[in-house]
Amino acid sequence: MAGDVILEISDLSKSFGPVRALRGVNFELHRGEIHALAGENGAGKSTLMNIIDGILQPDRGEIRLDGELVRIASPAAAQKMGIGFVHQEIALCPDVSVAENIFMATTNASRSFLMDYKGLERRAREVFAQLSDIDPAVLVRDLSISNQQLVEIAKALTLECRVLILDEPTAALTEAEAQVLFRIMRRLADQGISIIYISHRMVEIFDNCDRVSVFRDGRHVSTRTVADITPGDVVAAMVGREISDLxxxxxxxxxxxxxxxxxxxxxxxxxxxxxxxxxxxxxxxxxxxxxxxxxxxxxxxxxxxxxxxxxxxxxxxxxxxxxxxxxxxxxxxMVYLSEDRKGDGVFLDMSITANVSALKPEQVANALGLIQTRREEEQAGTLGRKLNLKCGRLQDPVSSLSGGNQQKVALAKMLSVNxxxxxxxxxxxxxxxxxxxxxxxxxxxxxxxxxxxxxxxxxxxxxxxxxxxxxxxxxxxxxxxxxxxxxxxxxxxxxxxxxxxxxxxxxxxxx
Amino acid sequence: MDHTVNMPTTAKADPSVSLVKRLLKMRETGLILIILALFIGMSFASPYFLTWVNIRAMTMAFAVEGIVVVGMTVLLISGGIDLSVGSVTALSMVIAGWLFLSGIDPWLASGLSILACTAIGAFMGFFTTRIGLHHFIVSLAVMVIARGACLLGTGGRPLGLYTLPPEFKFIGQGSIGPIPIVIVMFFVVVIAFDFMLRRTTMFRKVFYTGSNEKAAAYSGIRTKKVVFLTTTLCSALCGVAGIIYMARFGSAQPTFGLGMELNVIAAAVIGGASLKGGSGSIFGAILGAVLLSVVSSSLALLDVSVYWQDIIRGSILLTAVTVDHYLNKSRG
Missing domain, CATH: 3.40.50.300 (P-loop containing nucleotide triphosphate hydrolases)
Structure with a gap:
């Protein structure tokens, strides 16, 4: 297997403003292997995958596919080169059939004027014959989350890919469904498809993957055969220190x-x-x-x-x-910190102070219900120091902060009511x-x-x-x-x- | 940890610089500069422009509508919109006028009419917050219904209210010294609401709700109640505006206020309100109304055909929104 490299990445870098998401990353994917990618959130995995899928463009570095230097300009270009990406979030159209969803890209590229629904369904059945017993005619919104995940995978498979990226595909699956998925992955690998598998679950990585690459702070830390290491080694490499002090x-x-x-x-x-x-x-x-x-x-x-x-x-x-x-x-x-920080945890375009006081603005107001700017700043300042919040000015909008600091603002909001x-x-x-x-x-x-x-x-x-x-x-x-x-x-x-x-x-x- | 929370000292380091910077960043500053430029240009172009009579006329032109602009701005900030403002203002005149002609005391008739308009707002609030329909559709329907009611109640003809007592007409026509009562009332409403919107916890909740309704709900704010109240407030202020118009004209006009919603929404948006909710200020919205009024007046003085006026007003709106879009982008 060694030496048969399908995807080779060398010295890849990518920055978002002052944040260096990738710093000179090297990565090799062999033909027919299942290669796990491990790393904490923000380690650079997603950025790397988005570059491979053409969603982002690197600032520096080279990508070689089958030894040939390529530039992947867009997800459509990635598909043409045989790179399929199954995102963690399900991105299907809920109101159309499974078959239409699977062949969305094909339909988009098709030159014919009319939709060939019968043909779509027939081909969808062929795809699912090796996957599961989902009926291609049903609407996606009527499927369970796990079946929707399988539709996403089927969608990627129809593109005849050489490289398949799976981003935490088992997050929404039951154990049994996950086992089915692993069998399918192994079969695909045996057919010569290379799979990049992103997961936080060590058990899955060690049971089902051939090699594992660890990323930390935008750098590639190590790539090892799973037989040579232990889950503890991977975790230690991910966090850069022993787990005990984490x-x-x-x-x-x-x-x-x-x-x-x-x-x-x-x-x-x-x-x-x-x-x-x-x-x-x-x-x-x-x-x-x-x-x-x-x-x-x-x-x-x-x-x-x-x-x-x-x-x-x-x-x-x-x-x-x-x-x-x-x-x-x-x-x-009794307060609840939302899981969807940007969606409903903070008011992104409002100031840090207004965010912190949101649960009970009366606390920073006088008897007439007038908000006292000074008291509001004191509240945000005190809680901000307690949580070690890093920010410019307290009047800046929350959107100007990093994810971790936004979360601290959300937490400060909770603590504001004791x-x-x-x-x-x-x-x-x-x-x-x-x-x-x-x-x-x-x-x-x-x-x-x-x-x-x-x-x-x-x-x-x-x-x-x-x-x-x-x-x-x-x-x-x-x-x-x-x-x-x-x-x-x-x-x-x-x-x-x-x-x-x-x-x-x-x-x-x-x- | 060099960039920990800014301590008061860093914020106070150079207050004058930050104040100037903040002023320059504010939408209101830009609007004031544009309005000033127009004033200066126009005072050269037309000797009549900078006369007391013309300024008074321009102010009167937006003062009553300005009260509706206040209601609309608050509603826009909470994430709603109301297309029925023109019809409801007219309906307020018609109800009060009809009650007065039926022999009811004009003050009582006005009070009842404002209550009726408030009820219309509550009615719309019910459909938007309890049933969950969109503001746009609900207020579009109410706009047509209220206009229909105006025409039905009057047979399509204005109600002449020649017997209105002088002390009632005073609110629309009188003045304290050289300043018309209408303008005094306008300033009272604007200053009161601008202050409340900036400072009170009550109105802070309006901003939270419009900025991100779900996050507001997850902060324990009863968002449906907030939107219900802003919808009701907007219609109530239309009721007040209708009464002032009635006192000013001495009649109730069923076709009054056609197209008012566009003017009012344009003023609020030019003044910085976003149709997505969460932003806007009363001061800015009023400056938007002033700008539109000054432009109208200037065009009239320059003998530009009235037909051009709408085209120009529409273009101003589009320009303001486009500029804002790019400013926001560069900031974000």
């Missing part, structure tokens, strides 16, 4: 207070989740794991009445809550490693100070690293709970995909 110290048994911060009893929502009951003790950090779409965010949003018609009881520090809406939840001291309990949904998504470590430390400090902390995350190492206990959701129910030594990626994944009987304390499993 996460803050956990709650010691002697520190346990056994005072209850939150008690949730039989929380249900018509469509999304059922019979959810759990408690949170003062000082501990509780994690919530589960596949995308399992209902993790929905449960938390239900508790603070952000969405859904919810039944069940919620007790905060021994006091039963009856909330009408989220404003009541904030009044009670909450008793914070739900954090993907608190470090799109945040660089440095800020990530800081945010983890802040969460631990808050927990020590008696603030209840509940973290939802799709990154299992993060959950295992910062939580004292992890609750796993599967199809809208609590499937089980792990803590201490049982808290491993493998155990959590099994619970999340529903492949084993629940282990450990499983309050609802008997029902």
């Amino acid at each position: 996460y803050p110290e956990k709650l010691r048994e002697s520190e346990r207070s056994r005072r209850e911060v939150l008690r949730v009893e039989n929380l249900s929502e018509v469509k999304r989740f059922r019979d959810v009951s759990f408690t949170l003790e003062e000082g501990e950090i509780l994690g919530i794991a589960g596949l995308i779409g399992a209902g993790r965010s929905e449960i938390v949003k239900g508790i603070c009445r952000l969405e859904g018609e919810v039944t069940g009881e919620v007790w905060l520090q021994g006091e039963k809550l009856s909330l009408r809406d989220y404003q009541d939840s904030i009044e009670a001291g 909450p008793r309990l914070i739900f954090l949904d993907e608190p470090t998504r799109g945040v660089d490693v440095g800020a990530k470590v800081e945010i983890h430390r802040i969460l631990r400090d808050l927990a020590r100070d008696g603030v209840g902390i509940v973290v939802i995350s799709s990154e299992l190492p993060e959950l295992i690293g910062i939580c004292d206990r992890v609750m796993v959701i599967h199809e809208g129910r609590i499937r089980g709970e792990v803590s201490g030594a049982e808290m491993t990626e493998e155990n959590i994944m099994h619970l999340a995909s529903g492949t084993t009987r629940a282990t450990g304390a499983a309050p609802q499993a008997a029902k």
Whole structure:
């Protein structure tokens, strides 16, 4: 296999303004191999993939495809060269059929005046014959998330690609579906297609890939055959230090207070989740794991009445809550940090100060309801220092900050009301490693100070690293709970995909 | 950690420079400069331009409409829009005029009419926030309905209100010293709303909602209530404007205010309001209205055909929005 290089990248660099996303990266992809790409968010993986797919142009460096120097001007050009990219976000048209979605590029390139629906469907069936039993005639919006993911992969396959890039394809899949995908990947590789596989899950990388390349801070750190290294080596290479100092110290048994911060009893929502009951003790950090779409965010949003018609009881520090809406939840001291920072976590075009004061602008106003600029700046300044926020002026819009600092503004907004309990949904998504470590430390400090902390995350190492206990959701129910030594990626994944009987304390499993 | 949070000291380092810079960046400064340039140019072009009579006429021309501009700006900031302002203003005149002719005290009739307009706003707010229809469509329908109601109630003819008591007409026609009451009221409304919009928590929530409705909801703001209230406020201010017009004209005109929505929206947008919500200021919007009014007046004085006026006004709007688009881009 060695020497048969299909894609060779040398000395590739790319900057966005002052941010150097890639610094002289070298990378080689062999024919017919499955090559894993590992690295923290912001390490440069996405930038590199976007360059290979023609979405971005490099500032410097060379790309050789089959030994030939190429310039990939656009995604369409990449397709012509046989490069297929399955993005992490599903980008399908929900209102048209699976067949039409798969052949969107072909249809676009077609010269004929009329649509040949029959032909599309027939060819779609041929593609799916080797993939799964999805009916090409149904509309995409009627498919489950995992089937939509398979449609995306089918779409890439129809382009007769030589290089297939898969960006975290299993994030929304169950264990069984993921296994099907891995078999398909291996078959494609055997046919000579080279696959670049991006994932955070070490188990997947070590079970299914041939080689792994690690990126950190825009640099290529190493490329090794998986047989030669351990998952620990990869993680250490990713973060550039030993894992032990990446996460803050956990709650010691002697520190346990056994005072209850939150008690949730039989929380249900018509469509999304059922019979959810759990408690949170003062000082501990509780994690919530589960596949995308399992209902993790929905449960938390239900508790603070952000969405859904919810039944069940919620007790905060021994006091039963009856909330009408989220404003009541904030009044009670229970806040939610959104997973979609840019979409609904911050007001991008408003100032840092206005963002921080948004939960309760009355706090920085006088008795007449007039906002006192000085008090607003004091509030943002105090919280900003506490969270080590890096910014120019406090009146600058939040859009001028980096992802990590935007997230700190969102966090400062939560802290501005001195909450008793914070739900954090993907608190470090799109945040660089440095800020990530800081945010983890802040969460631990808050927990020590008696603030209840509940973290939802799709990154299992993060959950295992910062939580004292992890609750796993599967199809809208609590499937089980792990803590201490049982808290491993493998155990959590099994619970999340529903492949084993629940282990450990499983309050609802008997029902 | 050299770039940690700016301490008050760095912000205060050179306040004069930052103030000048901030002023130059502000939309209002640009508008004032353009208006001043027009004034200077026109004072050479026409000796009549800089006379008290002409300035008073120009001010009167936008003063009442300016009250509607205030309502529209607040609504635009919250992310809404209202096409029915012209019809609702006319309806306010017609309802009050009709009630007065039926023998009701003019002040009471005006109060009831403003209430009716407020109810129309609440009606639109119900459709946009509770049912979830778009502002554009709801207010388009109400624009047509309200106009129809005006025509139905009057048979299409203006209602002559010759018996209006003088103290009522005073609000539309009187003046304190040399300054017309209309202009005084206009300034009171503008200054009050400009201040509230800049400083109060209540109106801050309007900005949050328009800037990013979902993020506002995730900050515990009852966004539907905010939009409901801004929609209602806009119609209520149309009601107030209608009453002032009625007092000024001494009649209720069912066809009054045709095309007013375009003028009002144009003024707000020229003044910095975005149709996407989240930005805008009362001061800027009023400057936008002033600019449009000064241009109209100038064209009239220069004997430009009235038919050209709309073309020029439309072009100004397009230019302002285009310039803004590029300014925002270079900043972002």
